Amino acid sequence: xxxxxxxxxxxxxxxxxxxxxxxxxxxxxxxxxxxxxxxxxxxxxxxxxxxxxxxxxxxxxxxxxxxxxxxxxxxxxxxxxxxxxxxxxxxxxxxxxxxxxxxxxxxxxxxxxxxxxxxxxxxxxxxxxxxxxxxxxxxxxxxxxxxxxxxxxxxxxxxxxxxxxxxxxxxxxxxxxxxxxxxxxxxxxxxxxxxxxxxxxxxxxxxxxxxxxxxxxxxxxxxxxxxxxxxxxxxxxxxxxxxxxxxxxxxxxxxxxxxxxxxxxxxxxxxxxxxxxxxxxxxxxxxxxxxxxxxxxxxxxxxxxxxxxxxxxxxxxxxxxxxxxxxxxxxxxxxxxxxxxxxxxxxxxxxxxxxxxxxxxxxxxxxxxxxxxxxxxxxxxxxxxxxxxxxxxx
Amino acid sequence: xxxxxxxxxxxxxxxxxxxxxxxxxxxxxxxxxxxxxxxxxxxxxxxxxxxxxxxxxxxxxxxxxxxxxxxxxxxxxxxxxxxxxxxxxxxxxxxxxxxxxxxxxxxxxxxxxxxxxxxxxxxxxxxxxxxxxxxxxxxxxxxxxxxxxxxxxxxxxxxxxxxxxxxxxxxxxxxxxxxxxxxxxxxxxxxxxxxxxxxxxxxxxxxxxxxxxxxxxxxxxxxxxxxxxxxxxxxxxxxxxxxxxxxxxxxxxxxxxxxxxxxxxxxxxxxxxxxxxxxxxxxxxxxxxxxxxxxxxxxxxxxxxxxxxxxxxxxxxxxxxxxxxxxxxxxxxxxxxxxxxxxxxxxxxxxxxxxxxxxxxxxxxxxxxxxxxxxxxxxxxxxxxxxxxxxxxxxxxxxxxxxxxxxxxxxxxxxxxxxxxxxxxxxxxxxxxxxxxxxxxxxxxxxxxxxxxxxxxxxxxxxxxxxxxxxxxxxxxxxxxxxxxxxxxxxxxxxxxxxxxxxxxxxxxxxxxxxxxxxxxxxxxxxxxxxxxxxxxxxxxxxxxxxxxxxxxxxxxxxxxxxxxxxxxxxx
Numbered sequence: 015x016x017x018x019x020x021x022x023x024x025x026x027x028x029x030x031x032x033x034x035x036x037x038x039x040x041x042x043x044x045x046x047x048x049x050x051x052x053x054x055x056x057x058x059x060x061x062x063x064x065x066x067x068x069x070x071x072x073x074x075x076x077x078x079x080x081x082x083x084x085x086x087x088x089x090x091x092x093x094x095x096x097x098x099x100x101x102x103x104x105x106x107x108x109x110x111x112x113x114x115x116x117x118x119x120x121x122x123x124x125x126x127x128x129x130x131x132x133x134x135x136x137x138x139x140x141x142x143x144x145x146x147x148x149x150x151x152x153x154x155x156x157x158x159x160x161x162x163x164x165x166x167x168x169x170x171x172x173x174x175x176x177x178x179x180x181x182x183x184x185x186x187x188x189x190x191x192x193x194x195x196x197x198x199x200x201x202x203x204x205x206x207x208x209x210x211x212x213x214x215x216x217x218x219x220x221x222x223x224x225x226x227x228x229x230x231x232x233x234x235x236x237x238x239x240x241x242x243x244x245x246x247x248x249x250x251x252x253x254x255x256x257x258x259x260x261x262x263x264x265x266x267x268x269x270x271x272x273x274x275x276x277x278x279x280x281x282x283x284x285x286x287x288x289x290x291x292x293x294x295x296x297x298x299x300x301x302x303x304x305x306x307x308x309x310x311x312x313x314x315x316x317x318x319x320x321x322x323x324x325x326x327x328x329x330x331x332x333x334x335x336x337x338x339x340x341x342x343x344x345x346x347x348x349x350x351x352x353x354x355x356x357x358x359x360x361x362x363x364x365x366x367x368x369x370x371x372x373x374x375x376x377x378x379x380x381x382x383x384x385x386x387x388x389x390x391x392x393x394x395x396x397x398x399x400x401x402x403x404x405x406x407x408x
Numbered sequence: 409x410x411x412x413x414x415x416x417x418x419x420x421x422x423x424x425x426x427x428x429x430x431x432x433x434x435x436x437x438x439x440x441x442x443x444x445x446x447x448x449x450x451x452x453x454x455x456x457x458x459x460x461x462x463x464x465x466x467x468x469x470x471x472x473x474x475x476x477x478x479x480x481x482x483x484x485x486x487x488x489x490x491x492x493x494x495x496x497x498x499x500x501x502x503x504x505x506x507x508x509x510x511x512x513x514x515x516x517x518x519x520x521x522x523x524x525x526x527x528x529x530x531x532x533x534x535x536x537x538x539x540x541x542x543x544x545x546x547x548x549x550x551x552x553x554x555x556x557x558x559x560x561x562x563x564x565x566x567x568x569x570x571x572x573x574x575x576x577x578x579x580x581x582x583x584x585x586x587x588x589x590x591x592x593x594x595x596x597x598x599x600x601x602x603x604x605x606x607x608x609x610x611x612x613x614x615x616x617x618x619x620x621x622x623x624x625x626x627x628x629x630x631x632x633x634x635x636x637x638x639x640x641x642x643x644x645x646x647x648x649x650x651x652x653x654x655x656x657x658x659x660x661x662x663x664x665x666x667x668x669x670x671x672x673x674x675x676x677x678x679x680x681x682x683x684x685x686x687x688x689x690x691x692x693x694x695x696x697x698x699x700x701x702x703x704x705x706x707x708x709x710x711x712x713x714x715x716x717x718x719x720x721x722x723x724x725x726x727x728x729x730x731x732x733x734x735x736x737x738x739x740x741x742x743x744x745x746x747x748x749x750x751x752x753x754x755x756x757x758x759x760x761x762x763x764x765x766x767x768x769x770x771x772x773x774x775x776x777x778x779x780x781x782x783x784x785x786x787x788x789x790x791x792x793x794x795x796x797x798x799x800x801x802x803x804x805x806x807x808x809x810x811x812x813x814x815x816x817x818x819x820x821x822x823x824x825x826x827x828x829x830x831x832x833x834x835x836x837x838x839x840x841x842x843x844x845x846x847x848x849x850x851x852x853x854x855x856x857x858x859x860x861x862x863x864x865x866x867x868x869x870x871x872x873x874x875x876x877x878x879x880x881x882x883x884x885x886x887x888x889x890x891x892x893x894x895x896x897x898x899x900x901x902x903x904x905x906x907x908x909x910x911x912x913x914x915x916x917x918x919x920x921x922x923x924x925x926x927x928x929x930x931x932x933x934x935x936x937x938x939x940x941x942x943x944x945x946x947x948x949x950x951x952x953x954x955x956x957x958x959x960x961x962x963x964x965x966x967x968x969x970x971x972x973x974x975x976x977x978x979x980x
Contacts, residue, residue: 090593118599129594133612143598145608194598 016099017066017230018087018198023096025056025082031094044253055254056082060096062249062259066197067228069220071245073235075277079254080234084200087232088121089113100198118147122191126203128183130175136162136186137171143194154193161193162186181212185219192223198230205240217244238278242266250274289369290362293382293391298322301331301350306343309334322381323353328388333357333378359383362390369393428555435556442562446504448714450642453500455717462487469673472680479676486669495644495666502633502643502670505561509568509629514622517573521580521618522606531581538574546571546635554639554767558776559733564632564641572628579621583614619682626678630671640733640761640771644670650762653736653840655870729757730933733777735765735843737869739893740782742950743806743918745964747781747940750975751933753968766792766842772921773799778930779922779937781806784891787913788812788844801924803938805917807893807947812845813912814852814905815890817880824906825856832885834862837875841866845889845912852911864889876900893944895951939978946971 026034034053037046044055057079064070072080085091087098089105098106105116122143123129130139137158144154162168165185175183184204191199205213221244224231235241241248242262249259258270269275299309299321309321313336323331332353342352358376360369362384373380379392428435453461462484469483490499524531549570553563587610595605611618637645644667651660730751734744748758761777769789771777773796783789783802793802814825814836822828836853838846846866853859867875872888873896879886880900887905896902920937927934946967953963968975 085593088597090596114599114601116599117597121597123594123597125590125594127588127590129590131591131594131609131613142595142608146598146600146604200597 016063017068017101018062018064018232019099020060020062020087021097021099023060023083023086023098024058024094025079025086025091026053026094027056028053035094038254055079056091057086058254060256062256064230064232066230067224068246069224069231069233069244071233071235071241071248072251073238073241073248074251075236078251080236080251081202082254083251084123084202084232084234087198087200088117088123090123118143118194120196121198121200122194122196123200123202124184124187124191124204126206128175128180128187128207130183130186130190132175135172135174136167136178139175139186140171140190140193142190147194158189158193161189164192165189179212180208181216184208184216188220196229198232201231201233203234203236206235206237213240220244250277252277289360289364289380289382289391289393293362293393296322296379296381296389296392298324298328298389299334299349300324300326301334301348301353302326304349306339306347306349309339309349310336310343313339320378322357322379322389322392323349324389330357330359330381330383330387330389331355354378357381360393361385424552424555427552431556439557439560439562442508442557442565443560446508446561446565448717449508450501450504452714452717453503454497456713458487458491458496462491465673469677472677474680479680483673486673490666490669493662493666495647495663498642498644498647498663499666499670501561501641502630502645502667505564505568505633505636505641505643506626506629506670506674508561509565509572509632510622510626512565512569513573513576513625513629516569517576517621517625518580518618521577521621522584524577524581525584534577538577541570542574546632547638550635550639554770558774559640559761559763559767559771560776561641563639564636567636567639568629568632571632572625575624575628576618576621579624580614580618583617583621584610586617587613616682619678623675623678623682626674627671630667630674633667637762638764639767640763640776642761646762650736651870653868653870654738655868655874728930729759730779730930731759731761731777733761733763733768733771733780735768735782736762737782737839737843738895738951738954739891739918739947741960742947742954742963743781743940743942745960746942746950746967747937749961749964749968750936750940750978754932754936754979756933764840764842765789765844769796769800769921772796772923775923775925777923778926778933779920781918781920781937781940783919783921784810784812784844784916785919787916788848788891790844790913791847792844799924801922801926803920803922803934806920806941807918807944808915809944810892810916810918811904811913812848812889812891812916813907814849815888815896815902816905817876817883817886818901818903819883820885822905823903824908825852826858826908827905828856828858828862828887832879832887836862836864836887836889837872838864838866838889839869839872843889845891848912849889852907852909855909855911893948893951895948895955898948898952899955936978939980941978942971942974946974 024035024038026038028034028051030051030053034047034051034055037050038055038058048054060083062070072083074080082091086093089098093106096106097104100116100120105113108116131142134142137155140161141149141154141158144157149157159168159171162171165188167182167185167189170178170182175186178186184207187204205216208216217240220231223229233241233244245262247259247261248265250257250265252273258265258274260268265274266278269278297312297316297318299312301323302325304312313319313321319336321334323334325331331350332355334349334353338352338354339349341347342349357378358372359381360372360383362382364382369380373393373395379394381389382391382393384390456464465487466480466484470480473479487499490496520534524534546567549567550563553566557563557566591609591613592605595609600608633641633643634645634648637643637649644663647663648660648667651657651663732744732748734740744760748760751758761771763771763777765782768777768780768782769792772780783793785793785802785805816822816831820831822831836849838849840846846864849864853862853864876886876888876896877900878884890896890902890904920940922934922937950963950967953966954960958966
């Protein structure tokens with residue numbers, strides 16, 4: 015049975031909703047409807063089914079109605095029409111008490127800006143859901159502490175949210191939802207406010223968590239890469255309507271309409287990819303200043319076995335491997351004596367197809383340098399392959 | 409159709425009358441409960457020896473300000489100054505008024521603010537009402553306050569609450585509306601009831617802003633203290649008002665400074681309480697426990713204090729209280745103080761309530777005050793007498809041969825009202841607008857054709873005296889509303905203008921009024937007041953002593969010593 019099922023769900027904001035609903039049925043655009051009636055179409059005729067244990071991603075650009083849709087699933091926003099079934103029960107018809115019970119036990123939410131209560135400690139935030147359910151203090155503290163331990167946040171339990179970094183705050187938001195042990199987890203752009211590195215970590219964590227716990231997760235994002243990474247199935251929304259639902263593979267290979275095609279292409283930009291588009295920041299060592307210890311320390315910290323060697327003005331001088339750095343330390347040599355000066359270089363506007371040939375022969379990443387021979391980034395193998403494979407699809 | 413004037417004043421009057429009559433039981437109940445409650449608070453505050461209270465407040469300031477010396481020293485010295493100036497009783501009365509008014513404002517204001525935040529419809533209705541409450545001159549509230557609750561502390565609280573309520577309501581509404589949408593959603597999404605959401609999320613987050621509103625409310629209440637003293641609310645405001653009416657700069661400043669000290673202490677205390685406890689460091693369990701113990705200790709202390717006060721007052725002999733109302737004219741200050749001192753000598757507890765003249769008549773009529781020695785009859789207060797004569801008892805004159813009229817310095821060459829043409833800028837410098845002499849002066853302007861275009865300026869008795877002094881020193885023209893006996897006539901060379909049409913009255917008498925039934929309730933005092941009579945010279949000697957710097961009590965006592973025989977004759 016489907017865990018969650020949505021039938022004909024619509025939300026119109028503002029006045030003259032009936033007229034607006036008629037107009038949207040006739041296929042008129044959001045702007046036209048807004049101009050003529052003053053009503054805004056949030057979501058129109060959404061239909062979807064989510065299976066138990068599935069990570070279902072809803073994606074779309076800003077204003078596509080995805081946040082409105084997810085808020086209708088727990089009725090933070092009242093639907094204008096349509097039905098929402100959780101475990102076969104229509105929550106859109108429920109009384110306030112019944113709805114409260116569903117919110118307390120079945121469906122919890124994680125917010126984009128974390129939604130943590132600034133006047134409560136981490137522990138007090140985490141136990142909030144249990145507190146409003148009337149769980150006795152000792153028990154709810156035990157559950158909340160366990161949830162915090164699972165997210166490695168136990169040591170911070172007596173801190174206040176503003177004393178934590180964004181990533182930690184979001185882990186608290188997640189722990190707060192999980193402490194309730196809900197069947198369904200709604201995540202509204204939960205990772206969008208985090209920086210890319212932490213974001214990736216959180217994605218990994220979520221995938222790991224899902225492997226252990228098998229929860230139904232509705233995940234909202236505007237980032238196709240994030241959707242492809244974590245989603246079992248993806249729904250793409252535009253202008254308040256669902257355009258296509260399918261696995262990541264289906265959506266990439268078989269877009270239902272021009273909009274989805276453009277959307278997918280726009281994100282990976284494969285046809286015009288150059289080195290500039292796929293390069294990542296270079297990990298470097300300044301050989302005029304750094305010694306072998308600094309270089310080794312850096313490698314350790316960044317989890318790599320090789321750095322690019324540059325001078326004070328970021329002119330590329332060569333590459334430095336962990337082995338040669340260690341050698342230099344043993345022999346008391348300067349870095350400049352042990353670097354490999356033979357590094358493959360490309361300019362930022364080199365096409366991906368050209369890079370492919372170069373990188374095939376090179377054991378090290380390709381250095382991207384500007385017209386003054388200054389290092390601007392590197393191209394690593396995985397990125398080229400990814401780019402080329404989507405290129406081949408197109 | 410533009411000649412038709414809407415009878416708005418009549419409507420309001422009719423509506424107020426209807427309210428007063430319909431809910432008279434309720435109003436009387438509120439008044440008696442409120443009076444005994446506030447009396448209890450004030451008595452309890454006064455039960456603590458001032459020095460002990462000052463020490464306690466200073467210690468509290470020390471801890472509240474996180475052990476900084478500035479507020480501590482200011483609190484200690486400021487309160488000592490007030491005590492030194494003999495204003496301790498007034499201060500405690502003011503504190504009661506402020507505490508009770510603020511509490512009522514909070515109890516009404518915060519829920520209304522919450523309601524506004526939750527319902528846009530409620531906000532749309534309440535907002536204009538708040539505008540109305542805030543901009544309406546606060547004096548206006550005194551009128552229905554007296555009609556509903558008579559004089560004293562209760563109407564003072566009523567007027568203060570109306571005037572001071574809006575900031576608390578507005579800030580509560582604003583604070584709750586400003587809570588980030590996501591936090592409200594988070595609270596909802598976990599299945600909070602609206603109660604849980606309110607107490608666990610909204611109010612804690614809104615607290616700082618609500619406190620800012622409460623702080624403003626307290627400051628507004630303090631500013632109402634002076635206004636409310638016009639309807640008999642005791643406290644520091646009386647000193648300010650009396651100083652204004654006597655143009656006594658020194659006394660006015662002292663009372664004013666005492667108010668400023670109180671305001672600053674209350675402001676700093678509430679602000680400090682509002683600050684987050686030492687920047688978000690979670691209190692250790694030990695600290696929490698200590699806080700709890702301290703709170704209980706303070707509560708227990710207050711309860712003990714109340715208990716001690718009631719036990720001691722139950723054991724003490726309760727003296728009978730006589731409530732004398734008066735207007736703060738120099739003549740009435742003299743007579744009322746003499747009467748009060750005579751009664752005190754006989755063991756009565758005499759309460760003196762300074763009031764506006766019209767309010768005083770009303771208060772005697774509805775039994776709020778027992779007696780008034782300041783009815784100028786038959787002309788000056790004739791209109792008021794007509795209005796209230798059925799509801800009060802006239803004990804007859806206490807001083808005969810008084811006169812009122814238009815008065816000019818002797819150096820002016822006019823001798824009768826008819827001689828006036830364009831002297832003194834066509835202005836008559838008057839006193840308080842509610843005074844009887846102002847009514848008769850206006851009648852004179854209307855009656856004499858040569859006074860067409862003349863203007864009657866209302867101010868206060870003290871302000872008129874200052875104007876006269878300035879004009880007299882510069883030998884300028886001035887026409888004032890004067891009456892005798894008055895020390896002005898011994899200080900300056902003045903003359904009455906002949907009044908051929910008798911609009912300002914002929915020779916009059918000052919009568920003593922008592923409330924209905926007073927002769928039965930307190931026959932002895934009634935008899936003394938009935939016998940009370942003295943001469944123009946007697947009164948002027950007391951007035952002169954007061955004007956020379958003696959306190960009214962001292963001047964009254966001195967006069968009584970010198971005239972023991974006369975006073976004894978009243979007691980028979």
